[in-house]
Amino acid sequence: MSWQPEVDELKRLERLAHKMGGEDNVAKHHSKGKYTVRERVDKLLDTDTFHETGALAGKASYDEDGKVKDFQPANFILGTGRINDRKVVVGADDFTVRGGASDGGIHEKQVYSELMAHELQLPMVRLVDGTGGGGSVKSLNDTSATYVPVNPAWDHVVNNMGKVPVVAAAMGSTAGLGAARVAASHFSIMIEDTSQLFVAGPQVVKYGRGYDVSKEELGGADVHRSSGAVDNIAASEEEAFEQIRTFLSYLPSNVWELPPYQATTDRVDRKDEELLSAIPRNRRKPYKIRPILEKVFDRDSIFEMGKYYGRGTVTGFARLNGYPVGYLASDPFILGGGLTAESSEKIERFVDLCQTFHVPIVNFVDQPGMVIGVEEERKGTIRKGVRAISAIYQATVPMIEIILRKVFGVGGAGMINGHGLHQRYAWPSGDWGSLPIEGGVQVAYRRELEASEEPEQLLKSLMDNMEDIRSPFRTAESFGIEEIIDPRDTRPLLCEWIDDAYRLLPQHVGPSSHTMRP
Numbered sequence: 001m002s003w004q005p006e007v008d009e010l011k012r013l014e015r016l017a018h019k020m021g022g023e024d025n026v027a028k029h030h031s032k033g034k035y036t037v038r039e040r041v042d043k044l045l046d047t048d049t050f051h052e053t054g055a056l057a058g059k060a061s062y063d064e065d066g067k068v069k070d071f072q073p074a075n076f077i078l079g080t081g082r083i084n085d086r087k088v089v090v091g092a093d094d095f096t097v098r099g100g101a102s103d104g105g106i107h108e109k110q111v112y113s114e115l116m117a118h119e120l121q122l123p124m125v126r127l128v129d130g131t132g133g134g135g136s137v138k139s140l141n142d143t144s145a146t147y148v149p150v151n152p153a154w155d156h157v158v159n160n161m162g163k164v165p166v167v168a169a170a171m172g173s174t175a176g177l178g179a180a181r182v183a184a185s186h187f188s189i190m191i192e193d194t195s196q197l198f199v200a201g202p203q204v205v206k207y208g209r210g211y212d213v214s215k216e217e218l219g220g221a222d223v224h225r226s227s228g229a230v231d232n233i234a235a236s237e238e239e240a241f242e243q244i245r246t247f248l249s250y251l252p253s254n255v256w257e258l259p260p261y262q263a264t265t266d267r268v269d270r271k272d273e274e275l276l277s278a279i280p281r282n283r284r285k286p287y288k289i290r291p292i293l294e295k296v297f298d299r300d301s302i303f304e305m306g307k308y309y310g311r312g313t314v315t316g317f318a319r320l321n322g323y324p325v326g327y328l329a330s331d332p333f334i335l336g337g338g339l340t341a342e343s344s345e346k347i348e349r350f351v352d353l354c355q356t357f358h359v360p361i362v363n364f365v366d367q368p369g370m371v372i373g374v375e376e377e378r379k380g381t382i383r384k385g386v387r388a389i390s391a392i393y394q395a396t397v398p399m400i401e402i403i404l405r406k407v408f409g410v411g412g413a414g415m416i417n418g419h420g421l422h423q424r425y426a427w428p429s430g431d432w433g434s435l436p437i438e439g440g441v442q443v444a445y446r447r448e449l450e451a452s453e454e455p456e457q458l459l460k461s462l463m464d465n466m467e468d469i470r471s472p473f474r475t476a477e478s479f480g481i482e483e484i485i486d487p488r489d490t491r492p493l494l495c496e497w498i499d500d501a502y503r504l505l506p507q508h509v510g511p512s513s514h515t516m517r518p
Contacts, residue, residue, distance in 0.1 A: 009068075010056075016071040017055050021096030029096050034172060034194060035237055037077055037094040040127050044090065044241045045081035052079040053116070057106050072097060074106040075130070078113040080122070083245050086253060086260075089117040092127035095172055099130050107152045114156035121254035123165040125244060128182050129172040151177060157184050162356060162515030165251045167244050170195040170230070171237065173215055184518045186353055187247045187305065188230040189240050192221045197229060228309040228342060246303050250317040250324040251357045256509050258502070259324040259359050266298045268321050268495035275487040279405055279429040286332035289314055289364065292404070293329060296491045298322065305350070310343035312336075312371075315350040317359070320491075320498040326354040328415075329364035332405075338371040339411040341379035344388040351391040352516045358508045360398040360501040362494060363416060369409030389414030397508060398501035400424065402490060403481070407432035425485045425493060430472040 018038065020026055026036055035043065041050055058073035075097035080089055091113035117124035151157075160166050161184070168185035170178075173196045182188050182197060190197060198205075198219035206212055216222070221233050234240035252259050272295040280287055293302060297318035304316035312334040317326055328347060330337030339347075354361050370376070370385045392399070392414060401416040401424035412432065416424060445462055452458045468474070475481045485493065 013056050013068060013071060016068075017058065017073040020073065020094050021075075021098075025096040032194075034095075034129075036096060037092045037127070037129070040171065040237065040241075041077065041079075041081070041090055041092055043238065044125070044127070044244065045083060045088075046085060049082040050079055050090070051081065052077060054078060054106075054109050054112065057109055074109055076106070076109045076113075078109055078116070080116070080120075083123075083125075083248055086123075086248070087120075088123045088125055088248070089113055089120070090125045090127070093129040093171070093178070095129040111153040111156070114153040114160060117164055117166075118156045118160055121164060121256065123167070123248055123251070123253055124160055126166070126168040126181055126185070127171050128168060128174050128178050129170075131175045131178045151180070157181070158515070161186070161517065162255070162511055164254045165248055165357065167247060169240050169244065170197050171240075172196075173201070175199065175201050179219075183229060186251075186356075186516070187232075187244075189232045189234055189243055190221050190224060190230050191234050191237060191240050194237070196220050197224055226308040226311075228306070228345065231305045232307070243303075247305075247317075250303065250319075250359065255357060255511050258505055258509065259357065261324075262319065262322050264298045264301075264319065264322040266321075269492050271488040271491065272296075273488065275490065278487065279427060281429075283405070283431060286336070288333070289329050289331050289337075289366075292364070293318065293327065296494065297325075297327075306346055310340060310346035312338060312340055313343040313346055315346060318362075320362075321495045323498045323502055324359055325498065326350065326359045326361045327364065328361065330366040330404075332366055335371050336368045337366050337406075338368045339381070339385045339388065340371050340376065341381045341384045344370075344381065344384040347388040348384075348391040349516075351388075351395050352512075352514075355391075355395045355397050356512050356516045358397055358505055360498065360505075361395070361400075363399060363401045365401055365403045365407055365412070365415045366405040367408065367412040367415055368406045369411035385411055385414075393417050394514065396513075398497075398504060400494070400497050402494075403427065403430045403432070405429050405431055423497065424481070425483050425490070426472055426481045427487045427490075428472060428484060430475075430481065430484065431470060432472075432475070433470070 020036060020038070029036060055073070058071055060068045061070045063069045073094070075094040076091065077094060078089070078091045080087055082088065091110060114124065116122070166185040167187045168182040169189045170182045171191065172194060174182055175198050179197045179199060196215045196219040200208070202213050202215060202218055205218060224230050225233055232243055234243055249262070250259060275292065275295055278287060278292050297320060301319040302316060303318070304314065306315060312331055314329040314331050315327065317324060319325065328350065351361065370381055389410070399416060403424060403426040406412065407415070407430070449455045449458060472481060472484055476484055
């Protein structure tokens with residue numbers, strides 16, 4: 001006796017499942033310039049590495065002999081595969097079946113994907129394309145009752161944030177639970193002209209708020225490029241997959257492993273001459289921070305996150321001598337690089353990400369402090385700035401500070417835990433204090449300046465006297481700064497530091513004392 005007939009039936013059902021929502025729906029999906037769910041999984045993963053779980057889950061119709069005559073698969077596929085030869089879990093929506101809504105799905109599959117990532121301690125990749133929530137109210141006719149909603153697998157969703165890397169991509173229109181699944185991640189991404197993300201779609205907004213709005217106007221890439229709801233925008237699905245692969249390359253598979261090393265041919269003793277003149281002598285003149293980062297980190301190793309949100313702070317991953325690091329850097333072109341409410345949130349979240357996965361942090365500081373003004377007070381900048389500083393102080397992952405120029409006020413002081421070893425190097429362009437001398441002189445000598453017959457000349461004289469005092473070498477005399485370095489020595493010193501950092505990292509593995517939140 002052989003089980004060949006059953007195996008043949010298994011293969012037939014699998015072929016039916018691979019038809020997804022049918023030829024017409026697949027053609028309509030392709031006409032919008034979108035890949036099907038199975039094409040997406042194949043393009044994301046290493047070739048022929050996808051192992052699907054639950055392919056036969058769906059709705060079948062039977063003939064008089066009890067044989068399946070037609071089959072509509074659930075609109076969510078899951079399984080394991082490899083990205084850069086590392087195993088991951090993938091859960092992906094099929095928009096060709098009921099638009100990715102839950103009334104075309106079996107929610108246990110989504111639960112299983114999150115549980116699989118949690119139990120196997122593997123990175124979780126979500127390709128979200130639909131609501132993934134309650135679906136059409138027409139489905140209530142089948143149950144003759146409504147229900148108290150529970151977000152499926154949300155216990156695992158929250159737990160996974162503290163255990164394994166979670167990546168989510170909005171592949172189309174995502175609303176409600178679908179949008180929440182995008183946001184509940186360490187790295188989220190949208191696709192230009194293809195993705196939209198919103199709490200509820202245009203029709204619900206029209207009913208609830210009374211105005212008409214298109215999908216793009218409500219939640220397109222232009223809306224979320226700077227909203228903070230997602231991290232990055234990709235120009236195409238292919239670019240989105242490449243960004244996912246790149247992001248994961250810096251992180252371990254789980255918190256019990258170390259970030260992965262990649263061999264490099266870049267010399268540790270490389271000293272770029274342009275660093276010597278990177279910071280203008282005129283303290284009021286801004287400079288471009290990203291070229292400085294490129295001259296310090298391993299060549300072609302920088303991956304920036306959240307470029308258009310909290311723009312005064314630049315965050316991302318890079319490598320030093322092949323080892324992954326996270327970086328923070330001020331962008332003086334944006335409000336002098338000062339801490340805004342948005343940049344504070346960005347710092348808090350990124351530091352927590354590095355802390356969760358034990359990625360050492362390099363902080364390039366040119367921090368004039370928290371941005372001042374009525375609008376910043378209305379945003380509660382002080383509270384959000386303090387949260388960012390608290391994240392830095394709570395972090396136990398190795399961190400080093402490179403002072404490029406300004407360190408002023410509470411914001412500047414909070415860029416590293418000043419009560420620890422606080423390894424740091426300052427460039428000769430360093431300028432620091434409780435507040436900038438220019439403003440401090442105006443306050444301290446206000447009466448003298450008001451009483452003077454030549455206030456401008458007096459102010460110039462006071463400033464000239466302060467110029468020698470503000471020299472960073474004066475601070476070094478009292479060991480107020482440990483080392484002032486030639487800017488060209490930055491890379492060699494950081495490469496030496498990263499060796500020390502990774503020697504200590506095995507002591508840090510395991511869950512962080514505070515679980516990261518989206």
